[in-house]
Amino acid sequence: xxxxxxxxxxxxxxxxxxxxxxxxxxxxxxxxxxxxxxxxxxxxxxxxxxxxxxxxxxxxxxxxxxxxxxxxxxxxxxxxxxxxxxxxxxxxxxxxxxxxxxxxxxxxxxxxxxxxxxxxxxxxxx
Numbered sequence: 001x002x003x004x005x006x007x008x009x010x011x012x013x014x015x016x017x018x019x020x021x022x023x024x025x026x027x028x029x030x031x032x033x034x035x036x037x038x039x040x041x042x043x044x045x046x047x048x049x050x051x052x053x054x055x056x057x058x059x060x061x062x063x064x065x066x067x068x069x070x071x072x073x074x075x076x077x078x079x080x081x082x083x084x085x086x087x088x089x090x091x092x093x094x095x096x097x098x099x100x101x102x103x104x105x106x107x108x109x110x111x112x113x114x115x116x117x118x119x120x121x122x123x124x125x126x
Contacts, residue, residue, distance in 0.1 A: 001103075001104070001105050001106070002102065002103070002104050003102070003103050004100065004101060004102035004103065005100075005101050006098065006099070006100045006101075007098070007099050008093045008094040008095075008096065008097070008098050008099075009094075009096050009097050009099065010094065010095045010096040011096045011097055012096060012097065013071045013090050013091075013092065013096075013097045014071055016090060016096070016097040016099065017070065017071045017072075017074070017090050018042075020074065020088060020090075020099070021042045021065075021074050022042060023036050023039050023042075023046075023048035023050070023063065023076075024036050024039050024048075026048075026050060032052045032053055032054050033050050033051070033052055034051050034052065034053050034058070035050070035051040036048055036049070036050050036051075037049050037050075037051075038062075042065070042068075043065065043068055044065055044066075044067075044068040045064065045065060046064070046065045047062055047063065047064050047065075048062070048063050049061070049062050049063075050062075050063060061078040061079075062078060063076045063077065063078050064076060064077060064078070066085070067087075071090060072089065072090055072091075073087075073088070073089050073090070074088045074090075075087045075088070082105055082106050083105060083106045084103065084104065084105030084106070085103070085104050085105070086101065086102070086103050086104075087100075087101070087102045087103075087104070088100070088101045088102075
């Protein structure tokens with residue numbers, strides 16, 4: 001499964017990067033995240049546990065930052081309940097910052113049949 005969005009904001013890249021990469025703020029901008037806990041300081045290898053509601057079910061998993069380029073790129077991923085990675089890039093755009101976010105994951109046999117629906121729902125939650 002692969003789903004993504006692009007959006008522009010009128011804030012400086014430094015402000016946007018700091019806000020988005022602070023995993024404690026994920027519930028503010030990712031509609032499916034209901035709680036974030038055990039958050040380590042932002043940076044390569046940082047971990048955080050998130051509780052997500054998706055398709056009416058609650059999942060808890062630990063994210064780990066696997067790419068970290070300040071004010072440019074942030075990638076984090078998890079292995080449970082299914083392998084997934086979120087790639088987020090930041091670039092000048094409009095009057096401020098363009099954010100490109102792409103979620104890639106293996107949805108498993110159960111969700112393969114409804115993969116297009118799952119991808120659309122993931123996009124809406126971003």
